[in-house]
Amino acid sequence: MKLSWLVMWAGTLFLNPVTADCNVTSQTVTCEESGKNLSNIPINLFQNVTKLSLKNNKITLKDSDKDILQSFINLTELYLNENMITVLYNNSFCNLTKLVILDISNNHISTVHKAAFAGLNQLSVLNLSYNAITQLDSDVFTSLKSLTVLNLQYNFLKSFHIKSSFKLIKTILAGNPWTCSCDLLDLQKWLTASNVTMENENSTTCTFPNSTEKLSIRMAAIQQADCKIEKASLENTVTFTVAIKLKSSASLTPPTPNNITGSNGTHAELPLLGKSWTFLAGVLGFVLSTTLLIFTAIKCPTWYHYLISYRHRRLEENDSEMFEREFSADMSSSPTVSGTNYEDPIVIFEKIQAFVPGEDGFIEDKYIDSHVTEES
Structure with a gap:
């Protein structure tokens, strides 16, 4: 048995030259890659590594890192604590079916996707402490059928809905801003019904509504009826x-052919227009009519004066005689001032020759000579 295992190890060493710090024993292959300022998971590791420590690096668990992890099918312990992971995406550890311990503490994790731990059928210990998790989906731990220890201390959890039946033996929930309201009722029921040990229970207290009483979340009074x-x-x-x-x-939905005629050829009832559309149409009509009235009131006098002034006719020969008669009548009807020695002026008009159009088609204007004499 040992001989066959050594032959396999020698073949692996020949195919994969190792520069990483790995120790091989009769039962385990341990690779220690801690504190090396790594931003990616190394690829020059044993494929049959069983314990891998990558803590205190700058790993973010990118897609390339997940692809490398999937090749370590014999991995039973994985330590990714003290790195720079912010999000746990779905299927981050899907191929690690033999993994028992997973430590992702002391990162910057704020979001854990629903299927982040899918495929970890043998996982027993999960450490998510000292992160920035604000909310966990009720199904996030559903696939972890063998989970016995769950560490969620020092995150930003206010409530936690338990949906699946865990086989937990120990849980650590201290250091979270728990709100002892109806949102925490599911967790409280689960803690009471199960025999799980809550480590540091005295410090796992409510911060709302009353942080001075320091009530344990297991013992806080939450009325189910309320x-x-x-x-x-x-x-x-x-x-x-x-x-x-x-x-x-x-x-607000306009009628369409689908809601006018049903699937069986019958006419469906059209939706009525909302009152808002009726009001809008009334306001629009009022504005348009008012604008038209104002425009008409401003423009009508201008049009009227323009039409009245637009009266042109040809000058006739008898126009001068008519003007003379009208002027004489006006002068004779004008009143005289009593008590003066001045006599009425006598105005003599000469007959104005008629305008004769020239041969070039234009009318020559003749000057009218008028002689006014006064008697002394």
Whole structure:
């Protein structure tokens, strides 16, 4: 047995020259790559490595890192603590079916996707402490059927919904800003129903609504009846809001051929226009009519004067005689000033010759000589 294993190890060493710090024993292959300022997982490692320590580096767990990890099918312990991981994406460790211990503490993890731990059927210890996790999906640990120790201390969790039945033996939840309200009721029920040991229970307290009492989240008084009333009220509010949005969208949706004629050829009822459209149409009509009236009131006098002034006719020969008669009548009808020695002026008009059009088609203007004499 040992001889066959040594032959396999020698073949692996020949095919994969190792420059990393790895130790090989009769049962384990341990590679220590801690504190080397690595930004990527090294590729020059034993493919049959069982324990890999990559702590205190700058690894972000990119896609290339995940591809390298998938080749370590015999890995049972993986330490990625004290790195620069921010997000755990789906299937980050999917091929590590023999992994038992996973330590991702002291990173900058804020988001854990729903299927981040998919495929870890043998995982027993999971350490996610000292990160920036604010929320965990209720199904995130569903695939971890063998999980016995869960460390979530010193994150930013306010509540945690338990959906699956864990076989946990120990959990560490201290250092989170737990809110002892209806959102924490599921976790409290699970802690009470299961025999799990909550490490540092006295320091796992509520920070809201009263942080001075230092109540343990397991012992905090959360009334289930109040939570049911609050849940029912919230569901009614959500239902009412959704109904209003659907009604508004239906009133604003224009009729289409699909809602005019049904699938069986029958005419469906058209949606009624909303009152907002009627009001908008009325305002628009009022504005247009008012604008038209103002425009007409301003422009009509101008058009009227323009039409009146546009009267042109040809000058006739008898126009001078008519003007003479009209002027004489005006002078004779003018009143005289009493008490003066001045006599009325006598105005003599000469007959103005008629305008005779020249041969070139233009009319020559003749000067009118008028002689006014005064008697002394």
